[in-house]
Amino acid sequence: MNKMDSLTANTAAINRLLARYGVKFGIYKNNTFHEQLFPYDCLPRIIEKDDFARIERGLIQRVTALNLFLKDIYTKREIVRDGIIPEHFVFSSTGFLKQCDQFVPNGSVFAHIAGIDLVQAKDGEWYILEDNLRIPSGASYPLIARKLERRASPRSFIDNAVDSNANYAQLLRHCMDSVASEGISVIMTPGRYNSAFFEHSYLAEMTGCPLVMHSDLFVQDNRLYLKGAGGSPVKVGAIYRRIADEYLDPLSFRPDSLIGVPGIMSAYRSGNVAIVNAPGNGVADDKGTYAFVPKMIKYYLNEEPILKNAPTYVPYYEEDLDYCLKNLSKLVIKDVSEAGGYGVLFGKDLDEDGLKTWRERLKKEARRFILQEVIDFIDLPVMQDGEQVYRKADLRAFVISASDGVKVWHSGLTRFSRVEGSFVVNSSQGGGFKDTWVLSR
Template sequence: MDALLAHKDEINEQLARYGVKFGIYKDGNFKERLFPFDPHPRQIAADDFRQLEKGLAQRVAALNHFLYDIYHEKKIIKDKIVPEEFVYRSPGYLAQCEDITPPKDRYSHISGIDLVLGKDGEWYVLEDNLRIPSGASYPLIARTLCRRCSPATFRQHRVVDNRDYGKLLKHTMDYVNTGGINVIFTPGRYNAAYFEHAYLAEQAGAVLAESGDLFVENRKLYCHTSCGATQVGALYRRISDEYLDPLFFEASSLIGIPNLMDAYMAGNVAILNTPGNGVADDKGIYYFVPRMVSYYLGEEPILKNAPTYLPYFPEDFAFVMEHIGQLVVKDVSEAGGYGVIFGEDLTKGQLDELKAAIRTSPRRFIAQEVVDFQDMPVTEGEEIVQRKADLRAFVLTAEKPVVWPSGLTRFSRNPDSFVVNSSQGGGFKDTWILCH
């Protein structure tokens, strides 16, 4: 392991050379910065991963059932498992997608599930990402560079090979492909995750295309390639729903494909992930996922949510008002680590303001108990320090949900922070699944 740690600077230099950066818009300006890599891997024992794998597959299966249901029969609403307000008032719910059935009934083809490992040894799910979860490319390329810099490390440690992600992604796209080539649809160079779009296209043998390369004719999607106009059968979009098709969603979109949704509704192209998935990303809906597992699968949930309270319910509202100083309050409309408020950091006046906001819009917030999750070693200068870290696990669903035996471990670079998001200045690690 020491040999690998000694190559930290070299690995980060290689990552910079490959363009492994994270871009954000701040104050109206696009800024790119390196996504710092720490060579201390997160290590997960084979038996622990097997249990985690079962729980993740179960959760994603239930979420796929939920998405199909709410855009069709809405049984879970009729049976009062999920209040209709949490579906129809979610910004991720798209009424335009009602009664549209995606190829093979698959909604979330690539799911990113964020978890933390508590100091009690229990995994807790913090968030479900079913729209455009990013980050798989970072541990994928980092592992490649680590192997190159220190091959001896991987001869001494028995680690499950993670280099099959491209093959898993290709299989997922092939499974729903309606006839044609596989395309990864990027908004272009100035997108925050452009490196990933290009890298995954290479790994999966897919064509990387922007809107100018794609067009619809006779309700079929085509891509301009070196062989001429070629039909597209599966489109892995890395563009938000509202910008996908200016004739169906946001009319001002300059990065979408006119009539894409017409081709999709005709069954002539699969879109990964399916438009309308954002309703399942909603932090309010997160509260109900364990109930979905029981409702759709008839099983007990394997993975736990962090203890969560919905001010929408009177009993939860009363609890939140009384204990707000010890809770984490999240604005359901925010993402990327924004809108996360730790009650213990607020003054009495600020707590009163937060209470008033919750009282006015209880549907807008959730509150969670602070999960004391494990610290991980991080190299800082010449020292080894402990920092909070989470795990984004990736689940790819073709015939069934398959959990990639790796993942993106993100860590906070601030010793006093629980927020690990890259947009908040965090770094990342590789995740090793150990062999028996």
């Protein structure tokens, strides 16, 4: 495809429009809030139809297994009983919430919106790097960028059959409505100083759901209500909450939370409101649990995983620990409790003293870390100062699970590093984004 000239020629204009529409993310530096534009690159990642069809099957398979895992862990725990996953890994995970024990949400869906991070290796193989099942962000950026690309370069969309990505809001809305108890669907934000506030407000606009804060909601008679400026409270049937579990309900989790809704967990457990995504999902997207997802797929679905994990070692197992100690300098170390690109360390960047210190640490804190082979994932073309350069890029794919089925959004957020050779693509660490085009023929 070499019809991108009008896109590249209009990059500055697209970026101006993105700025105009407030496509920003928030970041705290030295305890001060800054809003930054999310640097956009006009050259999309393009995924061929057949390639995406395989990714789609793999993602549906993976998220289906993860949902089954969550249901199992919070009810019968057969996967633990059958020795597929060590008990320790599940119950010592900070993501496991006893407040969710023995409860299955409406439609048996836990991970309604899953953001699955993938990379493509130089041999073309796709690897899963991370599952994000709590409150994954990012869909709004390619969604709004696509609108502008279509205006900037109609020719690109006439000459190439690109699947529309305009249906994200409908997928999200359908998902919420499908699991809702009686009442309206709302999107809850912790406020404008949240790093993803643009996304919260944009998705509210696109889905037509009210954007609400904790102060707009209250629980009465074990039901969640929205108090509007118009008078009578309105019952809420589904809440797409964009705040972390621990802040959701001060009566169930952190008592010092000022951004939660007292009593919402009780209403949820009574089946009177659906919480999207379900609380307690952290046990399934823990980086430690990640290593066991291929086993989950075999266990629950009796299928071979379609998409591979990056080769991962769990120092909890002696055999893995031995390998890690011997090969530390070529592995990447990940702290299972961190996210957003933090807590990631490359062994190749450590000197002898550093390696020695880390070997000791791995022995002492075996549960806290996983180690992975460094996947030399492909560089994608990026326009920088008018020149085409190549930078590392990943893909966050979005999988939406409604009560009537699992769907993969035919697009995704491609994040790239703006530093040559760097593998860190996170926006919070200076990365940019590009749209993801899925070809339909």
